[in-house]
Amino acid sequence: MNYPTWSDLNNESIVPPLGARRANDIGSVAVMVSCQPDINLIKSNAVNPKSSLFFMSTLMTSDGCDKGICVVGPFIGAPYAAMLLDSLIAKGANKIIVLGWCGAVTDQLKVGDIILPCKAIVDEGVSCNYKVLDMEIPVSKPNFKLMDQLTDHLTFCDISFQKKTVWTTDAIYRETKNKVAYFRKFGAQAVEMECSALFSVALYRSVQIAGLLVVSDSVASKNWDPGFRKKRFKLARAAACESVMTFAEKLCENE
Numbered sequence: 699m700n701y702p703t704w705s706d707l708n709n710e711s712i713v714p715p716l717g718a719r720r721a722n723d724i725g726s727v728a729v730m731v732s733c734q735p736d737i738n739l740i741k742s743n744a745v746n747p748k749s750s751l752f753f754m755s756t757l758m759t760s761d762g763c764d765k766g767i768c769v770v771g772p773f774i775g776a777p778y779a780a781m782l783l784d785s786l787i788a789k790g791a792n793k794i795i796v797l798g799w800c801g802a803v804t805d806q807l808k809v810g811d812i813i814l815p816c817k818a819i820v821d822e823g824v825s826c827n828y829k830v831l832d833m834e835i836p837v838s839k840p841n842f843k844l845m846d847q848l849t850d851h852l853t854f855c856d857i858s859f860q861k862k863t864v865w866t867t868d869a870i871y872r873e874t875k876n877k878v879a880y881f882r883k884f885g886a887q888a889v890e891m892e893c894s895a896l897f898s899v900a901l902y903r904s905v906q907i908a909g910l911l912v913v914s915d916s917v918a919s920k921n922w923d924p925g926f927r928k929k930r931f932k933l934a935r936a937a938a939c940e941s942v943m944t945f946a947e948k949l950c951e952n953e
Contacts, residue, residue, distance in 0.1 A: 704830045707902075715781075715788040724759070725766030727950045728791035729942060730782065732798035732892065734772045739939045741769075755782060767946045776822035776868060776895035783899045783907075793844060793949050794900065796909035797942045800864060800890040802916040803878050807887055809925030810934040811913040812852075812859040814845055818894035819865045819886055825898040835884045837863075838897035841906040848908050851945045857937055862887040864911070866894035873917050888913065912938050 731737050737756065741747050744760040751757070758769040770786065773779045783794065800813065807813070820826075820836040829838070845861075852859050865886035867873065873889060881889070893909055900907035912934045916923040925931050 703826045704832075707828070707830070715784040723790040724757070724768045724786070725790060725950070726792050726953055727767045727946050728786045728794045729767065729769045729946050730773065730779070730786075730794060730796045730896070731769055731771035732773055732779075732796070736797060736935060736939050737769065737771050739936065740943060743940070743943070744769075753782065753785070754778070767943075767950050769943075773892070775891050776824040776866065779892040780824045780828075780895045780899050783896055784903070787899075787903045787905055792905040794896075794905065794907045795844075795848070795942050795946055796893065796896055796907065797938060798890060798892065798909070798911050799914040800888040800911040801873070802887070802913050802918050803865065803882050803889050804887045805916075805918045807860075807862070807913050807916070807918075808930075809913050809915065809923070809928050810930030812857065812934055812938055813862045813864075813888060813911050813913065814848065814852075814859055815840060815864045815888075815893050815909045815911060816845065816861040817863040817885070818897055819863065819881055819884060820894040820898070821881070822866050822868045822891070822895050824895035828895075828898040828902040838894040838901070840897055840908045841900065844906040845908040847949075848910065848945055851948065852910075852941055855937075855941050855944070857941055859910075864888045864890055864893050866890060866892065875920055878917055889917065910938055910942055 747758050747760045749756050749758045755771050773782055818838045863885040865881040915925050
């Protein structure tokens with residue numbers, strides 16, 4: 699029998715988010731980048747990047763903004779992503795942009811499309827530790843104020859995007875035909891592994907979060923369609939990395 703986590707949400711954790719380490723303030727704006735190729739791309743365009751180990755990821759800062767922006771990643775899966783986010787919040791971050799990839803579960807999305815997750819269906823084991831899951835199909839949502847600001851920025855940058863519901867799963871190799879059809883019935887148009895958990899953590903910690911995902915592949919039919927080497931995907935990744943970082947700089951300047 700599972701412990702009723704929803705009855706324990708008001709109790710503090712015995713282990714603090716940063717463990718026994720001293721928490722140096724990293725500034726208010728953090729960019730969580732799930733995939734190493736995107737981190738490499740961002741780093742290649744950074745001014746005097748400085749990197750340090752952050753759990754199993756890299757925490758990168760650079761010159762160019764008085765109050766600082768940090769970039770952290772890579773990460774995969776809801777538990778590790780949530781641990782990173784909790785730790786970033788403990789170090790002072792309160793506006794977080796998530797940059798990652800996703801798979802299409804409908805033919806309405808193509809490889810290289812850019813989406814902003816406006817809702818994430820909870821199919822992972824982290825969210826129940828941060829919120830009551832009292833719906834038939836529980837969902838987590840981003841901070842709509844931050845998402846609207848990101849929407850305006852992408853529009854200003856002339857970058858095409860769509861706002862979509864995503865399905866967050868713990869098991870990338872168990873995305874079966876039946877599961878795809880089931881979650882598509884409840885509005886999912888893409889699948890990834892972290893968003894619902896990250897949105898749940900952010901709500902619990904009262905910080906702002908929004909995400910931007912690039913469609914990298916498709917499980918919309920019975921055969922997997924990988925698009926990682928397609929030119930459209932690579933161009934979309936480059937545009938996504940640049941726009942997320944310029945958006946983070948704008949947030950930083952407005953602090």
